[in-house]
Amino acid sequence: MFWKRKKPTSKTVATSDPQFEHAFGRKFIRNSHYSLPVDFEEMNRLDFQHFVLRLAMRGNYAAPIHNPHAILDIGSGTGRWGIEMAKAFPKAEVFGVDLVQPPEGSVTYSDERPPNYHFQIGNVTESLNFSEHSFDYVHMRLLFSGIPAVAWPHVVDEMVRVTNIGGWIESVEALPLRNGGPYQTMMGNWFLQTFQLRGIDPYIADKIPDMLNSRGISNISVKKIEVPIGKHGGRLGVLLSTDGNAMVKSLKNLVVSQGLATEELYDIAVSRVADESNTSHSMQPNVITFGQRIT
């Protein structure tokens, strides 16, 4: 079996900044559960992914927010979502929090950034630097692969803690791809194995509604959006496959450094996945959950 587990290879190289390391030409946070790169290339992917998600969700949010005074985006990435929200709600103060500063050149440092968007370094698995009841709307999108299963109860506690009475919490998380071709399935299995090795729950999206409910959050709504990947999904499907093809490149270090595939096999799989996304009928499920803090 040519895909059987290989001896781990380690090609990480230290950088002058001890917070980061390089592998396969990409920049990563050292000793972090977050295993996607944090470089300019990844920022471009995240921006692109933002546009695709906005199209798929038909907007930037699903919760019934009207005149929020303060909005928090946890794991803000490039800052693009928060900046668009700051423009949509010019009377609100919008805060993005992330483990690392967005790289130079990202929208956070551009003329597009309005004065009511603020960025702060923070780690949601520790504690957020905001007092209780600070925000009317707390948003978190696509952090499932960076937060260990054991940390989720604390993360949800933090989201609830900083939400004002009457305020809304919204989570957008992906589930594993469905109905993939052989290489998409092989790649998906590598990801599932790395998640297992790192204590990540790839099905956390389905558990967030209960976690919010058990903390007294009311008016919970759950929407599942299944986006077709590739040509069978029309324009949106082709855009999503472009994002997916870039994402599998971003995850190379994770799979190869765990010894789940050789570098050569991984590179072959990346190009086969790109081909397959045009012929298979794969689907990407996303779960949007929102609810209101009433006590």
Ligand SMILES: C[S@@+](CC[C@H](N)C(=O)[O-])C[C@H]1O[C@@H](n2cnc3c(N)ncnc32)[C@H](O)[C@@H]1O
């Ligand atoms: C996949 S990106 C998604 C970015 C953004 N939410 C979006 O949808 O475009 C995940 C982001 O979460 C950040 N992140 C990961 N773990 C985190 C943590 N424990 N606390 C705060 N941010 C975190 C990463 O640095 C990265 O910018």
